Amino acid sequence: VKNAKAPHVAVVAMDPNNGKLLAIAEKSESISNLALYSKFPAASVFKLVTATSALERSPIDPYEPVRFRGGTYTLNRWNYLPNPRADRRQMHLAEALGRSCNVVFARIALKYLSGPILAHYAKNFGFNTPLGFELPLPPSSASMPDEDQFEFGKAAAGFGDVTLSPVHAAALVASIANRGAMPRPVIVDRVVDQSGSVVFKSSPQIISQVMEPPTARR
Numbered sequence: 349v350k351n352a353k354a355p356h357v358a359v360v361a362m363d364p365n366n367g368k369l370l371a372i373a374e375k376s377e378s379i380s381n382l383a384l385y386s387k388f389p390a391a392s393v394f395k396l397v398t399a400t401s402a403l404e405r406s407p408i409d410p411y412e413p414v415r416f417r418g419g420t421y422t423l424n425r426w427n428y429l430p431n432p433r434a435d436r437r438q439m440h441l442a443e444a445l446g447r448s449c450n451v452v453f454a455r456i457a458l459k460y461l462s463g464p465i466l467a468h469y470a471k472n473f474g475f476n477t478p479l480g481f482e483l484p485l486p487p488s489s490a491s492m493p494d495e496d497q498f499e500f501g502k503a504a505a506g507f508g509d510v511t512l513s514p515v516h517a518a519a520l521v522a523s524i525a526n527r528g529a530m531p532r533p534v535i536v537d538r539v540v541d542q543s544g545s546v547v548f549k550s551s552p553q554i555i556s557q558v559m560e561p562p563t564a565r566r
Contacts, residue, residue, distance in 0.1 A: 349373040358382040358514040364522035366552035369515070384511040386486040392448040393517050394470075394490070394506030396524070398457055399445055400559045401469040402527030403566060406460035410566065413438040416451045423450035430455065447499045454501030463494025466504060472521055472558045474530060479517065479555060482536045488512035521554070528559040 349357045356372040360383050374382040403409050415435035418427040428451065444452035457466065469488070471477060475490035491509040493499040502508045512520070515533050523530035532553040539548040 349375055356382060356388075358385075360514045360518040362518040362522050362531075362533065364525035364531065366520065367522065367534045368537065368550075369518075369533060373516075376561045379481075383514045384481075384483060384485050386488050386516065386527065387511050388513065390488070390490070390512045390517075391506045393512065393520065394504075394510050395445055395448065395453055396520065397473050397475075397490075398453055398461070398466065398471050398504045398506075399441065400473075400563055401466055402441065402456050402460050403563050404469075404559065405465055406454065408441060408460055408492050410441040413440050414444070414455055416449075416455060418451055420447055420449045423454055423499050423502060423505060423507070427451055428454050428458070428498050430528055441494045448493040450505040450507065453505040457504030458501050461504065463492040463500060466500075467492040469483045469558070470510075473523070474516055474555055475510070475512070476556075479516060479519065479533055480553070481533050485513060485515060485533075520558075523558045524564050526564075527561040528557055528564040530555045530558050 349359055356376045356379060359412055360369060361371040362369055372383045376382045379385050385417050415438045416427065417434045417437060439449055441456060470490040475488050478487055479485060489511050492503055493508065499508060503510055519530055519533050522564065532555050534550050538546050542546050
Protein backbone atom coordinates (compact mmCIF):
# COMPACT_ATOMS: atom_id res chain seq x y z
CA VAL A 349 0.00 0.00 0.00
CA LYS A 350 2.81 2.42 0.89
CA ASN A 351 4.53 1.91 -2.45
CA ALA A 352 1.38 2.08 -4.57
CA LYS A 353 1.17 5.08 -6.88
CA ALA A 354 -2.62 5.43 -6.71
CA PRO A 355 -3.83 8.43 -4.67
CA HIS A 356 -6.30 6.28 -2.71
CA VAL A 357 -5.57 2.70 -1.66
CA ALA A 358 -7.32 0.54 0.95
CA VAL A 359 -6.90 -3.16 1.72
CA VAL A 360 -9.22 -4.92 4.16
CA ALA A 361 -8.59 -8.54 5.21
CA MET A 362 -11.57 -10.28 6.81
CA ASP A 363 -12.21 -13.77 8.18
CA PRO A 364 -15.32 -14.79 6.22
CA ASN A 365 -16.46 -17.21 8.93
CA ASN A 366 -17.00 -14.56 11.59
CA GLY A 367 -16.49 -11.13 10.00
CA LYS A 368 -13.42 -10.29 12.09
CA LEU A 369 -11.18 -7.70 10.45
CA LEU A 370 -7.68 -9.16 10.46
CA ALA A 371 -5.92 -6.18 8.91
CA ILE A 372 -6.56 -2.76 7.43
CA ALA A 373 -3.96 -0.92 5.34
CA GLU A 374 -4.78 2.38 3.71
CA LYS A 375 -3.46 5.67 2.42
CA SER A 376 -5.01 8.72 0.84
CA GLU A 377 -3.95 12.20 -0.06
CA SER A 378 -7.26 13.75 0.95
CA ILE A 379 -9.58 11.24 2.68
CA SER A 380 -9.22 10.09 6.28
CA ASN A 381 -10.34 6.65 7.49
CA LEU A 382 -10.32 5.41 3.91
CA ALA A 383 -11.58 1.89 4.74
CA LEU A 384 -14.78 3.47 6.09
CA TYR A 385 -15.32 5.81 3.14
CA SER A 386 -18.53 4.73 1.40
CA LYS A 387 -18.43 6.93 -1.72
CA PHE A 388 -16.07 4.85 -3.83
CA PRO A 389 -17.61 3.62 -7.10
CA ALA A 390 -18.62 0.02 -6.57
CA ALA A 391 -17.47 -0.70 -10.13
CA SER A 392 -16.91 -4.36 -10.90
CA VAL A 393 -17.43 -5.53 -7.31
CA PHE A 394 -21.13 -4.93 -8.00
CA LYS A 395 -21.01 -7.54 -10.76
CA LEU A 396 -21.18 -10.12 -7.95
CA VAL A 397 -24.63 -8.78 -7.06
CA THR A 398 -25.76 -8.89 -10.69
CA ALA A 399 -24.37 -12.41 -11.18
CA THR A 400 -26.17 -13.62 -8.05
CA SER A 401 -29.44 -12.08 -9.25
CA ALA A 402 -29.13 -13.72 -12.66
CA LEU A 403 -28.26 -17.15 -11.26
CA GLU A 404 -31.17 -17.13 -8.81
CA ARG A 405 -33.87 -15.29 -10.76
CA SER A 406 -33.38 -16.49 -14.32
CA PRO A 407 -32.79 -19.70 -16.27
CA ILE A 408 -29.36 -18.51 -17.43
CA ASP A 409 -26.63 -21.07 -17.95
CA PRO A 410 -23.36 -19.50 -16.69
CA TYR A 411 -21.57 -21.12 -19.66
CA GLU A 412 -24.04 -20.04 -22.32
CA PRO A 413 -22.34 -17.67 -24.80
CA VAL A 414 -23.50 -14.06 -24.86
CA ARG A 415 -22.78 -12.33 -28.15
CA PHE A 416 -21.67 -8.69 -28.13
CA ARG A 417 -19.54 -6.11 -29.89
CA GLY A 418 -16.86 -3.67 -28.79
CA GLY A 419 -14.03 -4.01 -26.29
CA THR A 420 -14.19 -6.04 -23.10
CA TYR A 421 -14.71 -2.91 -21.01
CA THR A 422 -16.54 -0.78 -23.58
CA LEU A 423 -20.14 -0.01 -22.64
CA ASN A 424 -21.96 2.81 -24.40
CA ARG A 425 -25.16 3.53 -26.27
CA TRP A 426 -23.60 2.07 -29.43
CA ASN A 427 -23.17 -1.47 -28.13
CA TYR A 428 -25.42 -2.04 -25.10
CA LEU A 429 -28.29 -3.51 -27.14
CA PRO A 430 -28.05 -6.69 -29.26
CA ASN A 431 -27.39 -6.45 -32.97
CA PRO A 432 -27.13 -9.90 -34.59
CA ARG A 433 -25.18 -8.57 -37.57
CA ALA A 434 -22.63 -6.57 -35.57
CA ASP A 435 -22.23 -8.80 -32.48
CA ARG A 436 -19.20 -10.86 -33.49
CA ARG A 437 -17.64 -11.47 -30.07
CA GLN A 438 -18.97 -13.82 -27.42
CA MET A 439 -18.33 -14.56 -23.75
CA HIS A 440 -20.29 -16.51 -21.15
CA LEU A 441 -21.23 -15.24 -17.69
CA ALA A 442 -18.47 -17.12 -15.88
CA GLU A 443 -15.75 -15.68 -18.10
CA ALA A 444 -17.37 -12.25 -18.11
CA LEU A 445 -17.21 -12.19 -14.32
CA GLY A 446 -13.52 -13.14 -14.36
CA ARG A 447 -12.69 -10.61 -17.07
CA SER A 448 -15.08 -7.95 -15.77
CA CYS A 449 -16.77 -7.57 -19.14
CA ASN A 450 -19.15 -4.64 -18.80
CA VAL A 451 -21.26 -5.10 -21.91
CA VAL A 452 -21.98 -8.78 -21.19
CA PHE A 453 -23.27 -7.88 -17.74
CA ALA A 454 -25.40 -5.11 -19.18
CA ARG A 455 -26.85 -7.53 -21.76
CA ILE A 456 -27.58 -10.17 -19.09
CA ALA A 457 -29.29 -7.63 -16.83
CA LEU A 458 -31.42 -6.25 -19.68
CA LYS A 459 -32.47 -9.72 -20.81
CA TYR A 460 -33.14 -11.40 -17.47
CA LEU A 461 -33.43 -8.81 -14.70
CA SER A 462 -35.18 -5.56 -13.76
CA GLY A 463 -34.58 -2.58 -11.52
CA PRO A 464 -36.70 -3.95 -8.64
CA ILE A 465 -35.01 -7.37 -8.78
CA LEU A 466 -31.51 -5.91 -8.75
CA ALA A 467 -32.49 -3.42 -6.03
CA HIS A 468 -33.76 -6.35 -3.92
CA TYR A 469 -30.45 -8.18 -4.20
CA ALA A 470 -28.46 -4.99 -3.59
CA LYS A 471 -30.35 -4.56 -0.32
CA ASN A 472 -29.62 -8.19 0.59
CA PHE A 473 -25.94 -7.47 -0.01
CA GLY A 474 -26.05 -4.58 2.46
CA PHE A 475 -26.50 -1.57 0.21
CA ASN A 476 -28.63 1.31 1.49
CA THR A 477 -28.58 -0.09 5.03
CA PRO A 478 -26.25 0.14 8.07
CA LEU A 479 -23.98 -2.86 8.60
CA GLY A 480 -23.90 -2.56 12.40
CA PHE A 481 -20.16 -1.86 12.52
CA GLU A 482 -18.60 -0.62 15.78
CA LEU A 483 -17.06 2.42 14.06
CA PRO A 484 -18.99 5.07 12.11
CA LEU A 485 -19.58 3.47 8.71
CA PRO A 486 -21.96 5.31 6.36
CA PRO A 487 -24.12 2.93 4.33
CA SER A 488 -23.08 2.07 0.81
CA SER A 489 -25.64 3.18 -1.75
CA ALA A 490 -27.21 1.65 -4.84
CA SER A 491 -29.86 3.21 -7.04
CA MET A 492 -31.29 1.06 -9.82
CA PRO A 493 -32.85 3.05 -12.69
CA ASP A 494 -35.71 1.13 -14.28
CA GLU A 495 -36.84 3.43 -17.09
CA ASP A 496 -33.61 4.12 -19.02
CA GLN A 497 -32.32 0.79 -20.33
CA PHE A 498 -28.80 2.07 -20.91
CA GLU A 499 -28.50 3.50 -17.39
CA PHE A 500 -29.86 0.25 -15.94
CA GLY A 501 -27.27 -1.73 -17.90
CA LYS A 502 -24.51 0.55 -16.62
CA ALA A 503 -25.70 0.13 -13.03
CA ALA A 504 -25.78 -3.67 -13.40
CA ALA A 505 -22.15 -3.56 -14.54
CA GLY A 506 -21.32 -1.44 -11.48
CA PHE A 507 -21.00 1.95 -13.14
CA GLY A 508 -24.24 3.65 -12.26
CA ASP A 509 -25.15 5.38 -9.01
CA VAL A 510 -23.59 2.60 -6.93
CA THR A 511 -20.97 3.19 -4.23
CA LEU A 512 -19.46 1.22 -1.36
CA SER A 513 -16.77 1.25 1.32
CA PRO A 514 -13.74 -1.07 1.44
CA VAL A 515 -15.07 -2.65 4.67
CA HIS A 516 -18.39 -3.36 2.99
CA ALA A 517 -16.60 -4.75 -0.07
CA ALA A 518 -14.77 -7.22 2.19
CA ALA A 519 -18.05 -8.33 3.81
CA LEU A 520 -19.72 -8.63 0.41
CA VAL A 521 -17.02 -10.95 -0.93
CA ALA A 522 -16.85 -12.84 2.38
CA SER A 523 -20.50 -13.83 1.94
CA ILE A 524 -19.56 -16.00 -1.05
CA ALA A 525 -16.92 -17.84 0.98
CA ASN A 526 -19.40 -18.15 3.88
CA ARG A 527 -22.03 -20.16 1.97
CA GLY A 528 -23.96 -17.05 1.01
CA ALA A 529 -24.24 -15.58 4.52
CA MET A 530 -22.83 -12.06 4.92
CA PRO A 531 -21.02 -11.67 8.26
CA ARG A 532 -21.27 -8.44 10.22
CA PRO A 533 -17.85 -6.73 10.15
CA VAL A 534 -16.19 -6.86 13.58
CA ILE A 535 -13.18 -4.84 14.74
CA VAL A 536 -13.59 -5.10 18.54
CA ASP A 537 -12.73 -8.62 19.68
CA ARG A 538 -13.15 -8.07 23.42
CA VAL A 539 -13.17 -5.42 26.13
CA VAL A 540 -11.48 -5.97 29.49
CA ASP A 541 -11.67 -3.88 32.66
CA GLN A 542 -8.77 -2.68 34.79
CA SER A 543 -8.58 -5.99 36.63
CA GLY A 544 -8.27 -7.92 33.37
CA SER A 545 -11.78 -9.38 33.48
CA VAL A 546 -13.58 -9.67 30.14
CA VAL A 547 -16.64 -7.42 30.17
CA PHE A 548 -17.48 -7.87 26.49
CA LYS A 549 -16.63 -10.45 23.85
CA SER A 550 -17.84 -10.25 20.28
CA SER A 551 -19.81 -13.09 18.76
CA PRO A 552 -20.32 -13.78 15.03
CA GLN A 553 -23.50 -12.32 13.55
CA ILE A 554 -25.01 -12.70 10.09
CA ILE A 555 -26.36 -9.55 8.46
CA SER A 556 -28.36 -11.46 5.86
CA GLN A 557 -28.41 -14.57 3.71
CA VAL A 558 -27.55 -12.79 0.48
CA MET A 559 -27.70 -15.90 -1.70
CA GLU A 560 -28.49 -19.59 -1.42
CA PRO A 561 -25.56 -21.89 -0.59
CA PRO A 562 -25.72 -23.60 -4.03
CA THR A 563 -25.42 -20.16 -5.67
CA ALA A 564 -22.36 -19.39 -3.55
CA ARG A 565 -20.77 -22.65 -4.69
CA ARG A 566 -21.51 -21.88 -8.36
